[in-house]
Amino acid sequence: MVANDGIDLIVEDGEIHALLGENGAGKTTLMNVLYGLYHADEGEILIDGRPVRFASPGDAIKAGIGMVHQHFMLIPVFTVAENVILGDEPTGPLGLLDQSRARSEVRELSRRFGLAVDPDAIVEDLPVGVQQRVEIIKALLREARLLILDEPTAVLTPQETEDLFEVMRSLRASGHSILFITHKLKEVLPIADRITVLRLGRVVGSTVPAESDEQQLASMMVGRSVLLRVAKAPAEPGEMVLEVDDLTVLDERGHTAVDHLSLEVRAGEILAIAGVQGNGQTELVEALTGLLAPAGGTIRVAGRSLEGARPRAVLRAGIAHVPEDRVRDGLVASFSVAENLVLNTYDLEPFARGPVMNPGAIEASAKQRAGEFDIRTPSVKAPVGTLSGGNQQKVIIARELTRPIKLLVASQPTRGLDVGSIEYVHRRIVEARDQGDAVLIVSSELDEVLALADRIVVMYRGRIVGERLGGADRDEIGLLMAGSAEERTAGAGDGGEAVG
Amino acid sequence: MTDPAVKAPAPEELAPQPGRTFAARLLDELTGGPVLVTVLAVITALIVGAVLIVFSDENVLATWGYFLAAPGDALSASWDAITAAYGALFSGALGSASAVSETIVAATPLILAGLGVALGFRAGLFNIGAEGQVIAGGLAAGFVGFWLHGLPVVVHLPLAVLVGLAAGAAWGFIPGILKARTGAHEVITTIMLNYVAAYLALYLLSTSVFRRPGRTDPISEPVEVSARLPHLAGQNLRLHAGILVALLGAVAVAWLLGRSTWGFELRVAGANPSAAQTAGISVARATVLAMVLSGGLAGLAGANQVLGVQYTLAPGFSGGIGFEAITVALLGRANPFGVVVAALLFGALRAGGLQMQAVTGTPIDIVLVIQSLIVIFVAAPELVRAIWRIKAARGGAGQPVSKGWGS
Numbered sequence: 001m002v003a004n005d006g007i008d009l010i011v012e013d014g015e016i017h018a019l020l021g022e023n024g025a026g027k028t029t030l031m032n033v034l035y036g037l038y039h040a041d042e043g044e045i046l047i048d049g050r051p052v053r054f055a056s057p058g059d060a061i062k063a064g065i066g067m068v069h070q071h072f073m074l075i076p077v078f079t080v081a082e083n084v085i086l087g088d089e090p091t092g093p094l095g096l097l098d099q100s101r102a103r104s105e106v107r108e109l110s111r112r113f114g115l116a117v118d119p120d121a122i123v124e125d126l127p128v129g130v131q132q133r134v135e136i137i138k139a140l141l142r143e144a145r146l147l148i149l150d151e152p153t154a155v156l157t158p159q160e161t162e163d164l165f166e167v168m169r170s171l172r173a174s175g176h177s178i179l180f181i182t183h184k185l186k187e188v189l190p191i192a193d194r195i196t197v198l199r200l201g202r203v204v205g206s207t208v209p210a211e212s213d214e215q216q217l218a219s220m221m222v223g224r225s226v227l228l229r230v231a232k233a234p235a236e237p238g239e240m241v242l243e244v245d246d247l248t249v250l251d252e253r254g255h256t257a258v259d260h261l262s263l264e265v266r267a268g269e270i271l272a273i274a275g276v277q278g279n280g281q282t283e284l285v286e287a288l289t290g291l292l293a294p295a296g297g298t299i300r301v302a303g304r305s306l307e308g309a310r311p312r313a314v315l316r317a318g319i320a321h322v323p324e325d326r327v328r329d330g331l332v333a334s335f336s337v338a339e340n341l342v343l344n345t346y347d348l349e350p351f352a353r354g355p356v357m358n359p360g361a362i363e364a365s366a367k368q369r370a371g372e373f374d375i376r377t378p379s380v381k382a383p384v385g386t387l388s389g390g391n392q393q394k395v396i397i398a399r400e401l402t403r404p405i406k407l408l409v410a411s412q413p414t415r416g417l418d419v420g421s422i423e424y425v426h427r428r429i430v431e432a433r434d435q436g437d438a439v440l441i442v443s444s445e446l447d448e449v450l451a452l453a454d455r456i457v458v459m460y461r462g463r464i465v466g467e468r469l470g471g472a473d474r475d476e477i478g479l480l481m482a483g484s485a486e487e488r489t490a491g492a493g494d495g496g497e498a499v500g
Numbered sequence: 501m502t503d504p505a506v507k508a509p510a511p512e513e514l515a516p517q518p519g520r521t522f523a524a525r526l527l528d529e530l531t532g533g534p535v536l537v538t539v540l541a542v543i544t545a546l547i548v549g550a551v552l553i554v555f556s557d558e559n560v561l562a563t564w565g566y567f568l569a570a571p572g573d574a575l576s577a578s579w580d581a582i583t584a585a586y587g588a589l590f591s592g593a594l595g596s597a598s599a600v601s602e603t604i605v606a607a608t609p610l611i612l613a614g615l616g617v618a619l620g621f622r623a624g625l626f627n628i629g630a631e632g633q634v635i636a637g638g639l640a641a642g643f644v645g646f647w648l649h650g651l652p653v654v655v656h657l658p659l660a661v662l663v664g665l666a667a668g669a670a671w672g673f674i675p676g677i678l679k680a681r682t683g684a685h686e687v688i689t690t691i692m693l694n695y696v697a698a699y700l701a702l703y704l705l706s707t708s709v710f711r712r713p714g715r716t717d718p719i720s721e722p723v724e725v726s727a728r729l730p731h732l733a734g735q736n737l738r739l740h741a742g743i744l745v746a747l748l749g750a751v752a753v754a755w756l757l758g759r760s761t762w763g764f765e766l767r768v769a770g771a772n773p774s775a776a777q778t779a780g781i782s783v784a785r786a787t788v789l790a791m792v793l794s795g796g797l798a799g800l801a802g803a804n805q806v807l808g809v810q811y812t813l814a815p816g817f818s819g820g821i822g823f824e825a826i827t828v829a830l831l832g833r834a835n836p837f838g839v840v841v842a843a844l845l846f847g848a849l850r851a852g853g854l855q856m857q858a859v860t861g862t863p864i865d866i867v868l869v870i871q872s873l874i875v876i877f878v879a880a881p882e883l884v885r886a887i888w889r890i891k892a893a894r895g896g897a898g899q900p901v902s903k904g905w906g907s
Contacts, residue, residue: 291778310780311778312780312781313780314780316780321778328772328775329774330775330778331772331775332775334771335768339764343775344779344781355760356759357759357760357761357764359759
């Protein structure tokens with residue numbers, strides 16, 4: 001497959017160049033070519049006007065290219081200094097490691113670019129944003145003049161994103177060039193000097209922030225005009241569906257992940273839980289879906305307690321679950337689309353009678369649902385692993401929304417999806433609400449929370465630190481997510497008054 | 501720094517896959533890779549076997565000593581040795597009614613135990629304990645066979661077979677429940693239970709209950725005629741009704757895996773345990789069920805040997821069937837009908853190998869080497885693809901399966 005097709009890209013000295021494109025547009029492939037991980041079949045790379053050929057990342061590093069991967073390449077149990085020198089260790093006499101030189105170099109770089117990092121800190125103890133700085137220092141130490149940042153903001157809080165942008169500006173001021181890869185429209189306009197948009201492996205356009213806006217960039221990315229806001233009528237909350245009271249959940253290491261948390265969701269409303277990942281959202285959802293037994297508190301669905309209920313019983317009680325990690329928890333990649341569509345209803349009529357499954361009924365239902373939910377697949381017999389991320393998510397949404405449910409629990413429902421699929425998934429979620437389902441969304445994407453929610457609660461360190469109505473102020477939610485404006489509410493139920 | 505060697509898979513596949521166990525990856529390779537690679541693995545192994553045949557023949561080897569003087573000698577002598585050996589192997593496997601009978605007799609227990617191991621694979625379990633389950637099944641079936649007297653065939657034979665099945669299932673239940681309840685890895689527990697079964701057999705055969713009166717060596721009384729699997733093609737051929745049980749077993753396993761809700765649960769649990777859990781499927785239940793069924797099928801293989809071939813219990817009566825069954829299941833790509841084909845191939849190699857040794861003097865060990873090579877090539881599909889210069893059919897399939905133990 002051609003992932004990159006005749007791409008021309010020019011990055012000037014001291015420029016922040018944003019490379020914008022949907023998942024699968026070929027951004028990462030292009031970066032890997034620039035970094036010597038893949039080889040181009042045609043075309044050439046020039047640095048300062050001279051053609052270069054990279055056989056490996058080592059060549060790229062020598063040529064002054066540094067890369068910060070989306071998934072950090074750090075060793076968690078090593079110190080910052082040890083990580084930074086890894087692969088290019090300064091040695092003293094007899095080939096002994098020169099740790100003190102490493103430390104002083106880290107300090108020097110931190111000072112120059114405003115990257116506050118302690119060289120002796122253990123990497124796993126550092127917040128994600130600081131770990132990212134370690135990656136940047138690592139590249140700078142190898143005298144990178146062009147830094148490639150691959151989706152650097154995906155794991156950051158809004159505040160950390162601002163800090164990163166500061167660092168990027170100071171790097172630019174010192175003459176470094178930055179290639180900033182992202183699919184987040186909102187981020188490119190304030191920071192980039194030039195924006196190049198990729199679609200289906202081709203450059204569809206290049207522009208400067210002063211001459212463009214979000215709507216225009218979105219259309220370029222998707223190839224058609226898109227709705228940036230989800231069209232939805234005001235919520236009409238009905239009867240109580242989900243009542244969580246004083247819930248405490250421990251994570252696998254026995255630490256308190258959900259800390260005496262209470263919340264309520266009514267039929268016909270969307271409650272979004274905002275928060276940076278790792279603040280107990282995963283454990284909360286696992287407790288709600290019966291995958292993790294709570295250490296305390298109660299969960300009631302439509303008035304019925306789910307204490308001690310196994311996942312199967314929870315599913316059958318009318319809870320739909322769109323898991324956070326769709327490949328790991330939501331699908332069996334090697335199974336067909338049809339089989340994945342009955343992954344939790346395979347034993348029910350009409351798909352089975354007693355222990356005997358009915359492949360005809362399964363296939364017929366799959367065909368019908370693939371049409372209804374716009375699942376693009378060559379056939380319902382194709383392995384679901386061969387589908388794009390967006391279509392995989394549609395398989396899960398189709399499976400969960402076509403069985404009788406009262407509550408939809410969706411974790412990171414659009415993570416890693418392209419703009420078109422995000423639009424589709426959001427529309428389906430709003431439709432589920434309008435049909436009278438209660439909806440609980442867990443998302444670390446602030447845009448998603450703001451677009452979908454009728455009510456928003458912010459989760460921080462296992463607790464709810466604030467509640468707002470949908471359409472609340474972006475910065476305020478961002479601050480709550482960062483834990484800097486902690487406020488105790490008596491419980492989510494009286495959140496309406498808290499907003500007041 | 502990133503390993504520069506990693507460049508084949510698409511970027512998304514570079515991300516670690518936390519839920520992917522070794523078993524799940526192996527399963528993908530077994531069921532997803534093209535049949536072509538399996539066939540080429542067999543052919544490659546036979547070619548390597550041919551080289552070994554040349555090396556095992558001193559006279560042929562001598563002609564290579566003056567290869568430069570008369571290359572024709574060496575080449576024709578080698579060709580003759582290879583064709584003679586493989587010719588004898590082929591005729592010993594399929595060349596006559598008795599050859600076919602011997603092939604099927606050798607294949608029958610491999611089908612049954614191979615089905616058991618394959619079923620385990622599909623549920624994500626490495627049942628290395630088929631050998632112990634074969635022994636448990638054989639002991640129990642044999643005991644019913646010689647200890648009960650005067651029963652009609654229609655009662656005695658099915659009873660002995662079912663008790664063999666139950667004993668194998670019980671032997672499989674132990675590692676199943678241990679894994680489900682405590683997380684003990686089935687590879688470790690089944691290997692250990694193989695030893696327990698083997699020494700239990702030795703002990704039992706030394707007790708007065710099992711040991712034939714008047715004998716000091718550990719051998720049981722012969723199984724009553726009413727408990728023996730009937731011959732299918734006259735008394736002169738060893739072909740017996742066990743093959744019917746085995747084929748029935750293959751159909752049953754195919755139905756279970758492909759058409760039943762239980763099989764669906766097993767397959768989901770095997771392919772992606774975390775998705776199974778999320779979908780409300782009990783992985784623990786699937787694990788126990790798979791181990792019980794797997795053990796039951798291996799137990800049938802043991803019953804088949806005692807009631808259909810040997811008619812008596814003696815140490816080593818299992819003959820390593822349980823271990824060969826693992827290779828059969830791999831070669832059969834964990835597919836019930838694939839297992840039948842693979843078992844017949846191994847049966848043919850076994851039956852033909854004896855003939856080859858008798859006629860041409862080529863040691864039968866070469867057959868074992870060929871069998872082992874087949875499995876190595878099947879487990880290293882990239883190697884076969886490289887040898888035959890074929891490309892991976894789809895992304896990801898090219899990953900070697902034997903990367904590590906994953907979980």
